[in-house]
Every structure is written in structure tokens, then in C-alpha cells.
Amino acid sequence: MGKLSLSGLAVWLVCSAAYAQEGPADFTTHVPLTVSGSGPWYRLELPLAVQLSARQADLSDVRVFNAAGEPQAYALSRQSAQRSESRNVADVKWFALYAADTREALPDVVMKSTAEGTLLEVRPSTSGKQVLRGWVLDASAIKAPLQQLSLDWSRERDGFQRFSIEASDDLQHWASWGDGQVARLSFAEERVEQHDVSLPGQSARYLRLVWQGQEAPQLTSAKLTSATSSRLPAPLMWSQPLAGTPLKAGEYSWQLPTGLNVERLRIDLKQPNTLAPVSLSGRREAGQAWQPLSNGLLYRLTQNGQDVVQDELQLPGQTVAELKLQVDERGGGLGVEAPALRFAVRATQLVFLTRGEPPFTLAVGNASVKAANLPLSTLIPDASAERLKTLGTAALAGEVMVKPPAVAASPAVGTDWKKLGLWAVLLLGVAALGAMAYSLLRKPMARP
Known part of the structure; x- marks a missing residue:
């Protein structure tokens, strides 16, 4: 105890x-x-x-x-930056591909389409007995990358359906997208169906599906799933304008309120037709050596009666408390007075x-x-x-x-x-x- x-x-x-x-x-x-x-x-x-x-x-x-x-x-x-994705499922038209037998590598066909790319018909190039070898899907109305193919076919053809997948934009040149397999199986009153095939996430106007060694089934439905993704930048918070100090010709400095992980800067370019190649340095404390942070070209140019402005610099996000901008004055400089600066943090x-x-x-x-x-x-x-x-x-x-900062850093008296x-x-x-x-x-x- x-x-x-x-x-x-x-x-x-x-x-x-x-x-x-x-x-x-x-x-x-x-x-x-x-x-x-x-x-x-x-x-x-x-x-x-x-x-x-x-x-x-x-x-x-x-x-x-x-x-x-x-x-x-x-x-x-x-x-942080966010990605958003929107998916869309569209029914597409399909056109039969015929060949003399199931052993031919590819059916010999003649295809007809409009100037916009919409497929009108697919005709066999030869007469005589023809075997259904596959299908051409018209995806010309879909502008986003294709992610998935979904097929349904006649009930008379149960079992596995294996086929090659090819893509084209002009019906003349075809690129392989691999193989696909769908299935409809029945066993002991149980039914298993697989209708979906993954696609490589690329865009194409047409898809060609060719069955190898067997006759293709009659399709009853063909759907293509497309997806578009967008990247939203990380949200930033911008400061009020911060006054700077001119150091010498073409060189200015700004003291931040405290050490901050700065992500972006915006320099106030007041005069039209300003062109300034710049380099930016920073440091955490006075007396330390300046460290290079960024460089770029700032400008405010008038074109067709409108201002075209590039006034931002991207930073690596490291901690800085003081900034120094050096301007190549061959472009005319930024003036005697230091321009106002806004900074952004995450x-x-x-x-x-x-x-x-x-x-x-x-x-x-x-x-x-x-x-x-x-x-x-x-x-x-x-x-x-x-x-x-x-x-x-x-x-x-x-x-x-x-x-x-001095108020927070000063030691207590007594x-x-x-x-x-x-x-x-x-x-x-x-x-x-x-x-x-x-x-x-x-x-x-x-x-x-």
C-alpha cells in the first residue's frame, strides 16, 4: 500500500x-x-x-x-485542394458488324457518318452469308472520358461473352482498349449476371466490340458511363493591403505582423503598362540571411481597351516574417514608393x-x-x-x-x-x- x-x-x-x-x-x-x-x-x-x-x-x-x-x-x-467528380450514364446507339465467318480477325465493313461524327449506318462490304461478329457503339455525343460500358443482350444467349474493345475518332484508325467480358449464368435456380466492363478513362467517339471465335449476341441495351473531374484550389484567406519600405532602387521590403506560412502574394500594380520581372526572398527574423522563395513576371498591360493583369506570386508555404522583392528595372520598375502587398494563408x-x-x-x-x-x-x-x-x-x-509581437514576447515585470x-x-x-x-x-x- x-x-x-x-x-x-x-x-x-x-x-x-x-x-x-x-x-x-x-x-x-x-x-x-x-x-x-x-x-x-x-x-x-x-x-x-x-x-x-x-x-x-x-x-x-x-x-x-x-x-x-x-x-x-x-x-x-x-x-487542402479538393477534387470533385461528376458521373453521367448515357444510352448509346449500336450498329451490327458482320463478317463471312467467326474466324476473321476483324469484320470488313463500310461505315457512314455525318460531318459532326454521328454514326448513321454500318453496311457489310460483301454479299453472301454473313455472321454477326460484333457491334459499333456511337459515343460521339459524349465529350467526357469514358469510364464504364454496360451491355444487355438477348435471353437466348446465356453464358460468358468475351470480346475485344477498340476505340476510334474517325472510324478508320482503331486503338486497342483491351478485352471485355460479360456473363449471364443460371445454376440451381440461382442467376448470376455481370453486365459492366471497365474502360480506361479516355475519350473516344466510337467503340468497336468484336467477339472472337463465336458469334456475337443480339444487343438489347448499351450504356456508357463518363466522368469529369475538377480540382478545386485550396481555400485561402487574404490580408488587407500591407505598406512596404523602399530599400534602394528596384528593391522593397515588407514586415508581416508575425511569422506566417504564406501561400501566395498579390502586388498592387497601379500604373497601366507595367512590366516587371521580379524575384522574392524571405526570412523569419531580422539579421538572418534572405532565402529565395519565388520569381516571376508581373504585369498590367492594356490590350483592346482592357487591362490584362498578372500580379500574383506563388510561394512554397514556409514560415516567413519579412519579405523582400527585387525588380529588374529594365522593364521600367515599380516606382520609388513601395507598392502595397496582400498575402494569403491557407x-x-x-x-x-x-x-x-x-x-x-x-x-x-x-x-x-x-x-x-x-x-x-x-x-x-x-x-x-x-x-x-x-x-x-x-x-x-x-x-x-x-x-x-513585442507585446506577446515581452517578459512579465516583477x-x-x-x-x-x-x-x-x-x-x-x-x-x-x-x-x-x-x-x-x-x-x-x-x-x-
């Missing part, structure tokens, strides 16, 4: 000290939150002002507290699990605390994009006051009574542990 009590006391002391070190008062900025919808999880889109209030570029100093000042479990999710979502009583408060601004966020899959065991959309939402109930108190608790705990150990050692050992 003595050993168990000592271990428990030690764990209690360490945990008490760890939790006592972090509370709402340890952060420079506090904003009340309002929650709506179904809990206990809520999601909050962090405004840019919150990121500017942070003292750590990865937002490790963001916290959510309840009314009692207790921290809430949370996760951070930086929103949109970030905070998801937290409510515990305790509201109101809840968002706190940020501490350069020394360690990250406390959980993986999203840990915070929400069944997390998914669809699941996140059903969560309740949180919103800021007040303005975020952005404080200069004696840190809180830190001294923590040390006193730890020392008293160690003394108690020593006293308990000494008393146990002095007890006479029980004789058998």
Missing part, C-alpha cells in the same frame, strides 16, 4: 503542475465563442485575425476554454469537443506553449468530409484585437509568483515523499 500511495502522489503532483501551468491568462488574446447546431463537436473557421494573433506559425498556441477555464479537446485541419478549421459549461472562449498568443491539438480521426472516431458537414458550428462573438508557487508545490511533494520513505525504512521488518 505504501508503494502505491507514493506512486499515486507522484503522478498527482506532476499532473497538477502540468495543468496548472496553462490557463486562459497565459494567452494574449481572448475572444468569446457562440455555438449553434448539434454538438458536442463544433467547427470554427479561424479568421485571418486569429492567425495574426498567434505567436506560433503552426497555430500550436490556439486553445479553447470553457467557463471554468478548462481546456477543451480540439483538432486543427488546414484545408484557411484553417478548428474542431473542438465541448466539455463543461459555456460560454466557451478562443484563446491565442503564447510563444512558449507546446501543441495540444489531437488528430481529427482521434477527436472524432468516424470523421469524414460528410461527417464534418453535420457538426455544429461556432463563431466569434467579438472582435479579435491583433497585438504587436516576481512570477505563479511559477514560485508551482516550485513550492513540487518541493513540498518531494519532501513528503522523502518523509514517507524514511518512515517506512525505520519500521522493523516483520519476523516470520
Whole structure:
């Protein structure tokens, strides 16, 4: 029992000290939150002002507290580029392909189509007995890549149906798309049917299906599934214009409010017919060497009475607090005054699990605390994009006051009574542990 009590006391002391070190008062900025919808999880889109209030570029100093000042479990999710796909199923026309027998590699046919590519008919080139060898499918009305072929055929032809698949845009030149197989099987009053064949995801106006070594069945239905995908860029949050400082001819610098993972910049090009080859450098702290970040060509040109503008630079997303732009003045430069600059950072979502009583408060601004966020899959065991959309939402109930970095980084004046108190608790705990150990050692050992 003595050993168990000592271990428990030690764990209690360490945990008490760890939790006592972090509370709402340890952060420079506090904003009340309002929650709506179904809990206990809520999601909050962090405004840019919150990121500017942070003292750590990865937002490790963001916290959510309840009314009692207790921290809430949370996760951070930086929103990334998303892909969307739309699928469409279309019925298509089919035209029979005939040959003299089933051993010919390809049927000899004459095809007729319109100038737009729509197939009108397929005629055998020779007379005499003809065997149905396959089908031509007209996909000329489908502009998206073809993903799947679905066939149905007459009930008289059960079993496996194997065929080659070829694609063409002009009915003259054919490219192999591999082989396909469909089936309709019956066994012991059970029926198994397979109607679908995967396609390589390419576009084609026509498909040719040729049965090898057997006569083709009569088709009753032919469908083609096409899909188009689009890539949505990662959502960004843009800052207000930031004034810069001219360093020398063709060179300007800007000081960011804090270290940020900047994704993109936008330079204000006021004068028409501006052409400026530029290179951009950045650094995290004054005195450090400048690191190259990006280069490009900025311009604002007038063509046919309209402005054609390219005023953005893509950045690698690394942390910077100061930026320097160097302009090749052979293009005319950007003027004596430094142009205004806007920067963009990746949109970030905070998801937290409510515990305790509201109101809840968002706190940020501490350069020394360690990250406390959980993986999203840990915070929400069944997390998914669809699941996140059903969560309740949180919103800021007040303005975020952005404080200069010097205010957050300056040490507190006077004696840190809180830190001294923590040390006193730890020392008293160690003394108690020593006293308990000494008393146990002095007890006479029980004789058998």
C-alpha cells in the first residue's frame, strides 16, 4: 500500500503542475465563442485575425476554454485542394458488324457518318452469308472520358461473352482498349449476371466490340458511363493591403505582423503598362540571411481597351516574417514608393469537443506553449468530409484585437509568483515523499 500511495502522489503532483501551468491568462488574446447546431463537436473557421494573433506559425498556441477555464479537446485541419467528380450514364446507339465467318480477325465493313461524327449506318462490304461478329457503339455525343460500358443482350444467349474493345475518332484508325467480358449464368435456380466492363478513362467517339471465335449476341441495351473531374484550389484567406519600405532602387521590403506560412502574394500594380520581372526572398527574423522563395513576371498591360493583369506570386508555404522583392528595372520598375502587398494563408478549421459549461472562449498568443491539438480521426472516431458537414458550428462573438509581437514576447515585470508557487508545490511533494520513505525504512521488518 505504501508503494502505491507514493506512486499515486507522484503522478498527482506532476499532473497538477502540468495543468496548472496553462490557463486562459497565459494567452494574449481572448475572444468569446457562440455555438449553434448539434454538438458536442463544433467547427470554427479561424479568421485571418486569429492567425495574426498567434505567436506560433503552426497555430500550436490556439486553445479553447470553457467557463471554468478548462481546456477543451480540439483538432486543427488546414484545408487542402479538393477534387470533385461528376458521373453521367448515357444510352448509346449500336450498329451490327458482320463478317463471312467467326474466324476473321476483324469484320470488313463500310461505315457512314455525318460531318459532326454521328454514326448513321454500318453496311457489310460483301454479299453472301454473313455472321454477326460484333457491334459499333456511337459515343460521339459524349465529350467526357469514358469510364464504364454496360451491355444487355438477348435471353437466348446465356453464358460468358468475351470480346475485344477498340476505340476510334474517325472510324478508320482503331486503338486497342483491351478485352471485355460479360456473363449471364443460371445454376440451381440461382442467376448470376455481370453486365459492366471497365474502360480506361479516355475519350473516344466510337467503340468497336468484336467477339472472337463465336458469334456475337443480339444487343438489347448499351450504356456508357463518363466522368469529369475538377480540382478545386485550396481555400485561402487574404490580408488587407500591407505598406512596404523602399530599400534602394528596384528593391522593397515588407514586415508581416508575425511569422506566417504564406501561400501566395498579390502586388498592387497601379500604373497601366507595367512590366516587371521580379524575384522574392524571405526570412523569419531580422539579421538572418534572405532565402529565395519565388520569381516571376508581373504585369498590367492594356490590350483592346482592357487591362490584362498578372500580379500574383506563388510561394512554397514556409514560415516567413519579412519579405523582400527585387525588380529588374529594365522593364521600367515599380516606382520609388513601395507598392502595397496582400498575402494569403491557407484557411484553417478548428474542431473542438465541448466539455463543461459555456460560454466557451478562443484563446491565442503564447510563444512558449507546446501543441495540444489531437488528430481529427482521434477527436472524432468516424470523421469524414460528410461527417464534418453535420457538426455544429461556432463563431466569434467579438472582435479579435491583433497585438504587436513585442507585446506577446515581452517578459512579465516583477516576481512570477505563479511559477514560485508551482516550485513550492513540487518541493513540498518531494519532501513528503522523502518523509514517507524514511518512515517506512525505520519500521522493523516483520519476523516470520
